[in-house]
Amino acid sequence: MFENSNLIGTAWDGDLLVGVARSITDWVWSCYLADLAIRQEYQKTSIGKKLIRFTKEMVGEQSMVLLFSVPTALEYYPKIGFSKQESSFIMNRTL
Numbered sequence: 001m002f003e004n005s006n007l008i009g010t011a012w013d014g015d016l017l018v019g020v021a022r023s024i025t026d027w028v029w030s031c032y033l034a035d036l037a038i039r040q041e042y043q044k045t046s047i048g049k050k051l052i053r054f055t056k057e058m059v060g061e062q063s064m065v066l067l068f069s070v071p072t073a074l075e076y077y078p079k080i081g082f083s084k085q086e087s088s089f090i091m092n093r094t095l
Helices: 047-059
Strands: 007-013 016-025 030-038 064-066
Touching: 007 047, 016 047, 030 047, 047 064
Parallel strands: 030 064
Antiparallel strands: 007 016, 016 030
């Protein structure tokens, strides 16, 4: 997964990895934020928001950032600037 990603942001507390944002982007039109993971004891400390801000800064204003949300985070993303979309489709994995 990491090898095929072209934008990765991390957050550290000393030597401890506490957050990661992994994306796939073309640097012009779109950026798929594939993973946003924050160590549980570091959640609600703005690390996720900062990693998303880093991602947006790296891809630039011309590029959209899109993601899939786990059910428990559906209320989080609109609070930090994402708009819920009704126009997406998915072909799920078969394995």
